[in-house]
Ligand code: FES
């Protein structure tokens with residue numbers, strides 16, 4: 010079945026069953042491999058994308074459910090929050106292997122959009138769904154605070 | 163289906179974020195020397211291996227320095243570290259550095275990115291390679307100007323003539339320099355450490371700018387034209403096999419192309435694929451769906467009765483028996499028998515899984531009898547030999563490209579997944595990518611072994627420890643490579659058991675036998691995990707029995723600054739591959755990190771109600787780490803408000819990235835201690851995904867973590883693994899301080915998500 014998707018502002022026509030998870034359509038059909046697989050069951054956050062501005066786990070989002078909606082991936086995420094997050098992530102050398110970091114960044118950008126000055130509790134709640142096995146949590150927390158500080162200027 | 167050719171996906175790994183199309187990249191003339199074609203150059207054999215500059219550096223006319231990294235990038239920032247070493251002595255601007263990932267090839271020497279040794283083993287030779295190239299450029303400029311080479315200096319991409327204002331960019335000199343023979347080692351002049359601009363500094367990462375944009379190619383991201391996607395249904399038990407299968411429903415799943423039965427595995431398991439049935443499809447999801455519809459009858463094989471609960475009892479029974487003595491000082495048993503006070507404790511650490519966030523993934527493509535593989539492997543030379551062996555082709559016919567690794571932790575040192583891709587691609591006549599799902603990763607791992615340990619200590623009237631007995635029992639790593647191997651080897655014991663550095667008159671290490679029933683692998687810091695947990699917990703138990711402060715007691719056991727050599731007490735000891743002369747077991751350094759971390763944590767201060775501090779210190783991979791954990795048990799809820807860690811890793815190449823390892827490695831150890839447990843029932847692994855296999859999350863990580871490096875001019879030690887071992891005992895000691903409950907069995911939280919201290923979380 011042919012489905013029309015809007016990804017990072019561009020329209021794509023894909024041939025896929027509507028119940029195919031968005032994750033595999035992004036990665037295999039469209040070659041957008043920045044969005045990662047980590048568990049397939051909405052437990053790790055590696056596949057986090059934004060759908061109409063809201064973070065969603067692409068591994069459990071049927072592609073049919075996002076037709077006609079604006080999907081944003083790590084390759085396309087932009088705006089002041091995304092800039093601030095990328096800058097803080099780079100300056101504080103947050104990533105180690107980097108595999109979870111697409112998802113971490115997508116969650117952090119969404120968090121800062123809804124909470125421009127997040128407290129520690131906000132960070133815990135907003136980021137608890139993203140596992141980092143390299144355990145870069147110390148720096149993720151610090152970088153979110155730094156990015157929030159810059160967002161205020 | 164859009165797909166990019168393989169070359170371009172690798173160019174995208176470059177730090178400049180090259181666009182995918184190869185046409186968008188215009189290379190300057192790459193100038194390389196080919197000395198090795200006829201004879202080895204004068205630097206072919208320096209400490210650590212071949213330092214011939216042409217093996218490591220390609221200079222381009224525009225001044226770009228392409229530096230080859232022969233180790234695998236898995237988050238330890240080895241790309242950055244290796245390039246720092248070369249660029250330091252080559253004297254190129256950091257912005258001009260571009261990394262090239264090496265293929266698996268013995269010409270680079272050891273490429274097994276494992277054992278925290280990339281920097282330890284390459285610190286000298288990569289600097290020599292850079293310096294040799296710089297001196298050749300200086301010579302080329304000297305000849306051009308008709309002056310002495312001694313007056314010419316390479317500085318940040320240019321050779322400068324000190325007697326005049328003349329300067330020439332490296333790019334212009336590259337061709338002339340390439341015609342020269344590298345200087346012999348005795349004529350290489352390395353910088354003094356006070357001249358370093360990149361080394362021992364927080365030099366910026368070469369990977370992070372790409373990571374934050376979602377760029378870079380991991381093993382799971384590889385895409386080739388016409389590629390097919392596979393997942394494999396593997397036997398639930400190790401050495402199990404396929405009795406029969408029915409793929410009718412699987413083949414009806416849209417996108418499924420074919421099913422293929424893989425050859426059954428035979429002992430020893432080594433790095434061989436596990437066998438089973440592969441489902442090959444047009445995309446990953448179709449392959450996963452197809453596998454769900456596959457019906458397989460399994461032959462359970464010889465490990466079908468493995469049951470973790472029963473096995474724990476077997477281990478405890480064994481550890482209560484006298485074992486084989488592996489190190490002995492004095493008369494430990496006599497001293498224990500005549501002790502004023504005898505303290506005894508038993509510890510248990512379960513199997514653990516690696517669960518790096520990127521599960522294993524590999525892609526292969528055949529061309530006649532030659533095969534090219536792309537894989538997130540920690541050891542591309544082993545991938546080559548495994549593929550050659552499994553596919554029955556000469557090693558020379560196997561090419562292995564190393565992608566980025568989304569974490570390794572030892573799992574990706576094992577090459578079974580690469581061989582699966584090679585077998586399937588040959589069968590399909592097309593490129594095939596094999597993806598392991600999380601379920602596959604957890605159920606079919608090379609697990610951290612399961613262990614029981616018994617410790618006994620003798621205290622005299624003053625409370626001083628006079629005798630120390632450590633007995634350790636676990637299925638050894640050797641069982642993976644040698645059928646029936648059931649006794650700890652020196653390679654397991656050197657990891658925190660045979661090198662215990664305590665100043666006691668009587669000391670003994672014993673081992674017992676234990677059979678393996680799953681593939682035993684190695685996980686970040688390996689046997690140090692359970693050995694440090696038992697030894698450093700027991701130190702605090704002895705302190706408690708003696709009525710002493712645990713930090714003071716630990717320092718007393720470590721004793722005065724001196725060097726320890728376990729070989730004088732009957733142990734074989736290889737010191738992690740480093741010389742005992744350059745990397746001795748130095749109790750002074752272990753003391754120093756212990757004292758520093760205590761000061762940092764303000765040890766001895768008055769704590770809030772329900773809080774407790776625990777301390778542990780451990781040497782591994784020739785580095786020294788001490789950790790203090792603060793826990794709070796409030797309303798029956800255990801939390802970790804703060805952690806402090808201090809590491810002495812000798813000379814550190816990248817201070818910021820080493821701190822990141824210290825932070826992450828410490829939390830990795832805490833995560834395993836809090837939640838990590840893999841269990842088997844009927845020979846099959848029970849845990850199949852998060853959250854049944856649980857790892858630390860942001861909301862469970864300590865809000866405060868302070869990490870410090872000890873400034874040191876000593877030769878480099880390991881960095882990736884040493885932070886992990888002291889974390890678990892520091893945590894257990896803190897829990898005891900806060901609650902009076904002694905944790906001797908890990909993990910702290912059970913499968914019911916309740917802690918084994920009587921509380922829940
Ligand atoms: S892959 Fe989607 S949450 Fe883990």
Ligand code: FES
Pocket residue numbers: 104105106107108109110140141142143144145237519568569
């Ligand atoms: S950086 Fe490696 S998993 Fe997060």
